[in-house]
Amino acid sequence: MLKSQCPDQALGISRLGIRAWSLIRHSAFVIRHFPPIIQCFVTPTRGHEVTMAEKIKTRAEDYSQWYLDIIKHANLADNSDVRGCMVIKPHGYAIWEKMQRGLDRLFKDTGHVNAYFPLFIPKRFLEKEAEHVEGFAKECAIVTHHRLIPKPGGKGLMPDPKAELSDDEQLVIRPTSETIIWNTYKNWIQSYRDLPLLINQWCNVVRWEMRTRLFLRTAEFLWQEGHTAHATQKEAEEEAHRMLEVYRTFAEDWMAMPVLTGPKSDGQKFPGAIYTLCIEAMMQDHRALQAGTSHFLGQNFAKAFDVKFQSAEGKLEYAWATSWGVSTRLVGGLIMTHSDDQGLVLPPRLAPIHVAIVPIFKKPEEKVAVLKAANELAAGIRAIPLGDWLNYDPIVVKVDDREQYQPGYKFNEWELRGVPVRVELGPKDIEKNACVLARRDVPGKEGKEMGVPLAGAPTRIIEILKSMQTSLFEKAKKMRDAYSYEVNRWDEFKQKIEEPGGFLWAHWDGTRATEDRIAAETKATIRCIPFNRPQEKGKCILTGEPSEGRVVFAKAY
RNA sequence: CGGGGCGUAGCUCAGUUUGGCUAGAGCGCAUGGUUUGGGACCAUGAAGUCGCAGGUUCGAAUCCUGUCGCCCCGACCA
Numbered sequence: 001m002l003k004s005q006c007p008d009q010a011l012g013i014s015r016l017g018i019r020a021w022s023l024i025r026h027s028a029f030v031i032r033h034f035p036p037i038i039q040c041f042v043t044p045t046r047g048h049e050v051t052m053a054e055k056i057k058t059r060a061e062d063y064s065q066w067y068l069d070i071i072k073h074a075n076l077a078d079n080s081d082v083r084g085c086m087v088i089k090p091h092g093y094a095i096w097e098k099m100q101r102g103l104d105r106l107f108k109d110t111g112h113v114n115a116y117f118p119l120f121i122p123k124r125f126l127e128k129e130a131e132h133v134e135g136f137a138k139e140c141a142i143v144t145h146h147r148l149i150p151k152p153g154g155k156g157l158m159p160d161p162k163a164e165l166s167d168d169e170q171l172v173i174r175p176t177s178e179t180i181i182w183n184t185y186k187n188w189i190q191s192y193r194d195l196p197l198l199i200n201q202w203c204n205v206v207r208w209e210m211r212t213r214l215f216l217r218t219a220e221f222l223w224q225e226g227h228t229a230h231a232t233q234k235e236a237e238e239e240a241h242r243m244l245e246v247y248r249t250f251a252e253d254w255m256a257m258p259v260l261t262g263p264k265s266d267g268q269k270f271p272g273a274i275y276t277l278c279i280e281a282m283m284q285d286h287r288a289l290q291a292g293t294s295h296f297l298g299q300n301f302a303k304a305f306d307v308k309f310q311s312a313e314g315k316l317e318y319a320w321a322t323s324w325g326v327s328t329r330l331v332g333g334l335i336m337t338h339s340d341d342q343g344l345v346l347p348p349r350l351a352p353i354h355v356a357i358v359p360i361f362k363k364p365e366e367k368v369a370v371l372k373a374a375n376e377l378a379a380g381i382r383a384i385p386l387g388d389w390l391n392y393d394p395i396v397v398k399v400d401d402r403e404q405y406q407p408g409y410k411f412n413e414w415e416l417r418g419v420p421v422r423v424e425l426g427p428k429d430i431e432k433n434a435c436v437l438a439r440r441d442v443p444g445k446e447g448k449e450m451g452v453p454l455a456g457a458p459t460r461i462i463e464i465l466k467s468m469q470t471s472l473f474e475k476a477k478k479m480r481d482a483y484s485y486e487v488n489r490w491d492e493f494k495q496k497i498e499e500p501g502g503f504l505w506a507h508w509d510g511t512r513a514t515e516d517r518i519a520a521e522t523k524a525t526i527r528c529i530p531f532n533r534p535q536e537k538g539k540c541i542l543t544g545e546p547s548e549g550r551v552v553f554a555k556a557y
Numbered sequence: 558c559g560g561g562g563c564g565u566a567g568c569u570c571a572g573u574u575u576g577g578c579u580a581g582a583g584c585g586c587a588u589g590g591u592u593u594g595g596g597a598c599c600a601u602g603a604a605g606u607c608g609c610a611g612g613u614u615c616g617a618a619u620c621c622u623g624u625c626g627c628c629c630c631g632a633c634c635a
Binding site: 072081135136176207210211264270271278290358361405408409410412413424426 | 558626634
């Protein structure tokens with residue numbers, strides 16, 4: 001019966017065996033021309049969603065491909081020709097810039113200043129702190145020569161043997177800067193009056209990773225690293241906790257990404273630290289992402305680099321240290337926390353573009369009227385001060401007046417790029433002095449508001465942006481809570497970590513050996529020993545030994 | 558670094574088994590026209606050192622060796 005009503009469908013089906021696309025493309029055609037028929041034919045799938053499938057794999061189909069597709073099609077980054085390194089494209093970099101600005105202000109508000117230390121670190125510096133050396137030695141890029149010469153006989157260049165650096169001169173590209181910085185602090189710190197020293201640097205670092213993944217783990221990445229020196233242990237520990245709280249604030253209030261906070265187990269801490277605090281988030285595939293770390297370094301680096309100061313009592317003492325960092329990995333976390341199968345979803349406070357206005361017109365006189373209204377509306381939105389909420393940055397409104405694309409194409413494109421609010425403005429709206437608003441976090445019709453009066457649109461848009469910021473957080477938190485379990489039996493642990501995955505709150509005997517065994521059997525590691533865990537003694541999930549409280553296990557990125 | 562898969566136009570891929578005419582398609586791109594409220598259509602056109610380097614051969618995208626890169630699974634990993 002369907003065939004007789006619409007011969008095109010039969011054609012589409014017969015092509016299926018030859019090429020899947022034929023059917024898909026063909027059904028898109030059918031939809032436009034025979035709207036009543038599709039309902040029984042392709043059921044709920046709308047034409048543009050089928051087309052989207054050409055570009056983005058769904059999360060259910062292939063989560064890691066979905067992640068890569070989003071990055072590619074939202075124009076965030078490319079793989080480069082350099083092994084393990086990425087090119088961050090303007091739209092991706094704009095997100096990082098937003099993060100930098102937000103974080104930098106939080107750092108400044110807590111008394112920190114920025115400085116810059118060298119990219120090259122003398123190898124001998126790295127050797128000075130035993131645990132630190134061991135932690136980083138395996139993944140260093142090393143500078144051994146300082147000149148290239150033509151290869152004998154052939155094309156190409158080679159390091160000049162005469163320009164080889166002596167063992168003592170060899171440099172590593174910084175994997176982190178504790179050593180060069182503490183070597184410098186030796187000269188800056190003499191008296192307790194020089195403390196605390198609260199310094200941050202924005203820079204790149206290199207870690208020679210075996211397997212890389214855009215934004216989440218690359219050989220070179222961008223980050224900030226704070227390095228502070230204090231007169232007392234108490235002050236340094238407070239600093240480490242304060243900066244973790246800064247990270248939590250940024251993750252939750254700006255990125256709308258809920259995080260657990262707490263110390264790492266000894267097995268997971270930073271090499272050279274007394275302890276490491278972390279923020280830990282859950283991605284949509286229920287794996288954990290370490291999103292930031294803050295370390296209490298004790299006097300380890302002060303001792304290694306002989307950083308002593310004279311106290312008020314006139315005694316010579318070693319300084320107490322912290323370091324803390326977040327990286328472009330946050331961009332990966334942001335993508336995996338909020339995005340959907342249509343593309344990128346960005347929380348408004350970090351969106352490089354907040355509002356896209358899509359004008360719709362056919363006739364020249366319509367074009368004039370619509371563009372005028374669009375520009376006036378854009379000006380009206382820009383005129384609303386958002387102050388602190390957007391870090392005193394202007395709200396960015398784009399009037400998409402490109403004429404080579406149709407409105408439908410633009411709708412999809414702005415969705416793909418994660419613009420929080422889209423305005424649709426055409427002749428029908430102009431007649432009513434109104435417009436249509438669509439919010440990115442609610443896909444389809446439910447996310448659209450029709451007939452919003454133009455005069456009130458700017459304030460309505462701001463309301464939507466603000467509500468979107470909180471609802472993205474709530475949605476992410478709901479997902480995390482839905483995949484967090486208290487687990488008490490080992491078989492249950494093994495089964496849950498496999499399917500559906502998530503955060504497993506389980507008792508642990510506190511030993512490295514047990515942690516390693518659990519990791520070996522299940523690939524789950526201790527992500528965090530949450531500050532807010534309930535007071536509850538118990539028995540270790542694996543060994544049955546006494547446990548002080550539950551820790552959070554998960555598979556991690 | 559181990560196992561598997563894959564590198565052909567910006568993207569997705571066909572062609573490789575069995576070497577042989579001038580290397581193809583769709584999408585995208587450019588130009589012109591018709592279009593424009595959820596990814597428009599027609600016409601014309603541009604675009605490739607077949608990942609790279611050697612080798613075998615009269616002849617290599619195709620066979621051989623090496624190498625680089627990507628994806629998946631391990632190992633590794635603030």
